[in-house]
Amino acid sequence: MVTRPPEHDIDESKMTVGTPKKQAVGVPAVLHSLKISIDQMGVARSAETLLRVNQKDGFDCPGCAWPEEDKRHIAEFCENGAKAVAEEATVRRVGPEFFAAHSIDELRGHDDWWLGQQGRLTHPMILDEGATHYRPASWDEALDLIAEELRGLDDPDEAVFYTSGRTSNEAAFMYQLLVRGFGTNNLPDCSNMCHESSGSALGETIGIGKGTVSITDIHDAELLIVAGQNPGTNHPRMLSALEKAKQRGATIIAVNPLPEAGLLHFNNPQTPRGVILGGTPLADDFVQIRLGGDQALFQAIGKHLIEAHGDHGGVLDIDFIEAHTSGYDAYAAGVAGASWADLETATGLTEQRMRAIAEQVRASGKTIVCWAMGLTQHKHSVATLRDVVNVLLLQGNIGRPGAGVCPVRGHSNVQGDRTMGIYEKPAEAFLAALDDEFAFRAPREHGFDTVQAIRAMDAGRVRVFLAVGGNFVSATPDTAVVERGMARADLTVHVSTKLNRSHVVTGRRAIILPTLGRTDRDRRGAGDQRVTVEDSMGAVHGSRGRLAPPSDDMLSEVAILARLCARVFAGRDDAPRADWAGLENDYRTIREHISRVVPGFERYEERIEKGRTFYLPNAPRDARRFATTSGRAMFTANPLEYPRIPEGRLLLQTLRSHDQYNTTIYGKDDRYRGIHDGRRVVLIHPDDIRELGFTEGDIVDLVSEWGPADAVEERRAESFRLVGYDTPRRNAAAYYPETNVLVPLESYADVSGTPTSKSIVVRLVKRA
Ligand SMILES: Nc1nc2c(c(=O)[nH]1)N[C@H]1C(S)=C(S)[C@@H](COP(=O)(O)OP(=O)(O)OC[C@H]3O[C@@H](n4cnc5c(=O)[nH]c(N)nc54)[C@H](O)[C@@H]3O)O[C@H]1N2
Ligand SMILES: Nc1nc2c(c(=O)[nH]1)N[C@H]1C(S)=C(S)[C@@H](COP(=O)(O)OP(=O)(O)OC[C@H]3O[C@@H](n4cnc5c(=O)[nH]c(N)nc54)[C@H](O)[C@@H]3O)O[C@H]1N2
Numbered sequence: 001m002v003t004r005p006p007e008h009d010i011d012e013s014k015m016t017v018g019t020p021k022k023q024a025v026g027v028p029a030v031l032h033s034l035k036i037s038i039d040q041m042g043v044a045r046s047a048e049t050l051l052r053v054n055q056k057d058g059f060d061c062p063g064c065a066w067p068e069e070d071k072r073h074i075a076e077f078c079e080n081g082a083k084a085v086a087e088e089a090t091v092r093r094v095g096p097e098f099f100a101a102h103s104i105d106e107l108r109g110h111d112d113w114w115l116g117q118q119g120r121l122t123h124p125m126i127l128d129e130g131a132t133h134y135r136p137a138s139w140d141e142a143l144d145l146i147a148e149e150l151r152g153l154d155d156p157d158e159a160v161f162y163t164s165g166r167t168s169n170e171a172a173f174m175y176q177l178l179v180r181g182f183g184t185n186n187l188p189d190c191s192n193m194c195h196e197s198s199g200s201a202l203g204e205t206i207g208i209g210k211g212t213v214s215i216t217d218i219h220d221a222e223l224l225i226v227a228g229q230n231p232g233t234n235h236p237r238m239l240s241a242l243e244k245a246k247q248r249g250a251t252i253i254a255v256n257p258l259p260e261a262g263l264l265h266f267n268n269p270q271t272p273r274g275v276i277l278g279g280t281p282l283a284d285d286f287v288q289i290r291l292g293g294d295q296a297l298f299q300a301i302g303k304h305l306i307e308a309h310g311d312h313g314g315v316l317d318i319d320f321i322e323a324h325t326s327g328y329d330a331y332a333a334g335v336a337g338a339s340w341a342d343l344e345t346a347t348g349l350t351e352q353r354m355r356a357i358a359e360q361v362r363a364s365g366k367t368i369v370c371w372a373m374g375l376t377q378h379k380h381s382v383a384t385l386r387d388v389v390n391v392l393l394l395q396g397n398i399g400r401p402g403a404g405v406c407p408v409r410g411h412s413n414v415q416g417d418r419t420m421g422i423y424e425k426p427a428e429a430f431l432a433a434l435d436d437e438f439a440f441r442a443p444r445e446h447g448f449d450t451v452q453a454i455r456a457m458d459a460g461r462v463r464v465f466l467a468v469g470g471n472f473v474s475a476t477p478d479t480a481v482v483e484r485g486m487a488r489a490d491l492t493v494h495v496s497t498k499l500n501r502s503h504v505v506t507g508r509r510a511i512i513l514p515t516l517g518r519t520d521r522d523r524r525g526a527g528d529q530r531v532t533v534e535d536s537m538g539a540v541h542g543s544r545g546r547l548a549p550p551s552d553d554m555l556s557e558v559a560i561l562a563r564l565c566a567r568v569f570a571g572r573d574d575a576p577r578a579d580w581a582g583l584e585n586d587y588r589t590i591r592e593h594i595s596r597v598v599p600g601f602e603r604y605e606e607r608i609e610k611g612r613t614f615y616l617p618n619a620p621r622d623a624r625r626f627a628t629t630s631g632r633a634m635f636t637a638n639p640l641e642y643p644r645i646p647e648g649r650l651l652l653q654t655l656r657s658h659d660q661y662n663t664t665i666y667g668k669d670d671r672y673r674g675i676h677d678g679r680r681v682v683l684i685h686p687d688d689i690r691e692l693g694f695t696e697g698d699i700v701d702l703v704s705e706w707g708p709a710d711a712v713e714e715r716r717a718e719s720f721r722l723v724g725y726d727t728p729r730r731n732a733a734a735y736y737p738e739t740n741v742l743v744p745l746e747s748y749a750d751v752s753g754t755p756t757s758k759s760i761v762v763r764l765v766k767r768a
């Protein structure tokens with residue numbers, strides 16, 4: 001039975017805290033996902049939809065960017081993929097009656113869970129200046145208004161164009177063309193807050209801002225280090241790949257401050273072993289590291305490998321180092337000089353322990369390092385990832401089967417969006433190809449990334465804010481500053497599937513454009529359309545939804561963008577030239593353009609036909625070629641950095657519960673961590689709770705402290721319950737986005753600009 005959307009927010013005072021789970025997935029997970037699916041879609045639609053997830057010629061799971069195996073299982077999805085699908089394929093609707101019944105002020109009082117639970121958006125809606133409610137509008141009225149506002153700006157840089165990584169390749173390509181044709185590179189995206197540090201470090205050291213492994217490499221590896229990642233919740237299908245590697249004899253090391261359920265033990269619901277025999281223990285070694293200690297750990301590993309090679313020889317791949325790399329001497333001197341005392345302080349691990357980990361690396365002939373947000377959202381993330389690359393280069397672990405770097409991407413097409421040109425700092429070669437294809441000149445000046453966009457918004461320099469997907473207000477750091485900045489814009493526009501906070505914290509005027517998602521049938525002039533996506537490992541394939549769209553009055557992202565192009569470029573002879581209506585009616589014509597602009601997409605159409613997948617070229621992986629400044633893979637010497645926690649303070653990481661997709665909150669349980677009916681918790685070592693003068697269960701405010709001692713800025717998040725948890729001393733954890741208000745806008749990673757969502761200095765203040 002489909003259930004009705006909630007009328008009230010969840011009362012978090014009824015929250016319960018139990019024992020964290022030691023294993024992930026298994027039958028309870030399947031049952032839980034079915035319950036959510038049936039609540040949102042009913043039985044028949046659940047079955048029809050879930051059977052098409054990740055099947056050849058079905059739709060790509062909007063859950064995460066982990067690749068599909070070549071041989072598909074009947075149900076190639078996971079508990080959290082099923083939740084992501086249910087959230088989109090829900091039969092609940094947010095139409096004009098909903099907006100008539102709820103004022104903006106009222107909606108602003110609800111949290112992201114309540115807003116998202118209401119259902120799918122169905123009609124273009126406009127919030128007029130001074131109005132208390134959104135009103136329905138026709139597509140023409142809404143699109144005309146946007147084009148008019150854009151064309152009225154003094155300078156194209158007064159507009160900002162955000163994207164989140166669910167957008168298809170076709171829509172992403174159209175979007176960047178709209179933005180560049182309009183005249184700016186202001187294309188901040190969720191990547192800026194996500195894997196930007198990976199892109200920065202990898203681009204610089206190996207010449208490509210992506211990983212170098214395929215799914216078969218994962219199966220074939222001898223050693224897999226999974227650092228700063230919680231795959232049991234965020235990439236559950238990765239557990240099947242780890243299980244397979246494990247069954248072939250691989251060793252798995254998990255590096256994490258928290259003992260995350262999925263990493264330690266996995267019950268595969270698709271095998272009898274998982275269901276009956278209690279599954280596979282995954283990690284052979286759990287390394288409980290301090291927040292931000294990973295650079296030190298990888299330096300320690302490098303230091304040990306180099307020493308061991310000096311003692312006995314045969315540890316380093318000297319042929320590879322000589323033939324393919326530069327900078328070895330400076331790197332070796334750097335790690336030789338690192339003191340074990342510093343490495344111990346940074347990691348919280350003993351020298352002996354770190355040498356034992358390094359011995360496992362030494363013993364492996366094929367090593368892969370996988371990582372996600374635990375490594376990318378620190379001030380020194382780029383340096384950390386350079387040191388990960390250094391360790392892999394020492395043993396020639398790049399460009400060899402079963403070995404390499406594996407940044408595990410988040411959004412299902414975030415990597416594809418970048419490939420399609422969603423980037424504020426586009427390469428000249430890309431722009432030149434775009435110019436040739438569309439007979440115009442794209443702007444060359446770099447645009448704003450997410451942090452820079454917020455700064456400009458707060459300074460009142462952004463007049464129009466347009467987003468294709470995502471939830472900018474909730475996902476970005478320093479919520480109060482972002483809300484203030486949004487309110488300063490003349491017009492804020494969101495192309496979205498579901499209601500979220502960014503629709504209710506608006507500029508002077510606001511527009512919501514509802515759009516089709518992955519599961520929806522996309523019928524255009526030339527017939528049913530498919531789109532394409534690129535997974536975390538550079539494999540491109542088609543995706544086609546089949547459900548009837550939420551209303552008759554819906555447009556796809558591609559159609560919305562094509563119509564905006566036509567309007568914004570009308571009568572301008574310096575604008576890109578194309579048959580906009582033709583592109584909207586037949587996405588094959590967009591793929592033809594892409595195949596001429598983006599390298600690796602030659603014969604695009606043919607290579608995705610009949611559910612086929614193709615791999616994009618990857619020079620380090622395919623041929624050990626490195627497009628860096630030296631033409632070689634680069635060892636880099638990076639001074640050791642790690643967070644310093646002032647007296648009486650904690651370092652807070654903000655992470656995901658098992659029941660959310662970024663700012664989309666499916667429910668208020670975090671089953672694996674034992675938390676039910678609430679999200680305002682802070683996980684802390686029990687000794688810290690005591691030492692700071694508190695008792696478990698106390699309700700506190702979290703106050704973040706930022707800046708020099710004589711000018712500390714404070715930010716406050718109210719009413720969090722203290723939960724004793726197995727985490728290193730003085731390292732705490734709480735959920736995002738509730739804690740984003742604590743992340744200072746100016747606290748971001750060197751080089752990449754990624755907000756430091758995993759290291760925020762806080763103190764606890766007891767609620768009166
Ligand atoms: N169901 C579901 N799936 C998702 C998402 C979701 O919200 N829900 N989000 C998607 C997106 S966009 C992304 S980017 C990914 C995110 O996937 P993850 O990166 O797994 O997500 P987080 O919850 O941020 O988890 C960070 C992990 O890193 C650990 N960690 C934190 N700091 C450190 C550190 O300094 N060192 C080390 N070694 N570990 C650390 C944390 O304890 C935690 O286990 O997942 C994607 N998939
Ligand atoms: N404190 C803290 N902050 C973080 C992070 C953290 O770990 N800690 N993680 C960061 C990371 S890794 C990321 S990726 C960002 C995520 O930032 P975003 O990508 O901006 O946020 P999401 O919550 O994924 O966006 C959800 C919204 O996308 C819309 N949507 C969903 N599907 C579609 C679609 O197919 N088309 C369109 N047009 N809209 C759609 C829905 O309206 C939904 O409300 O947050 C970042 N912020």
Ligand SMILES: [Mo]
Nearest residue numbers: 194195410411
């Ligand atoms: Mo992400």
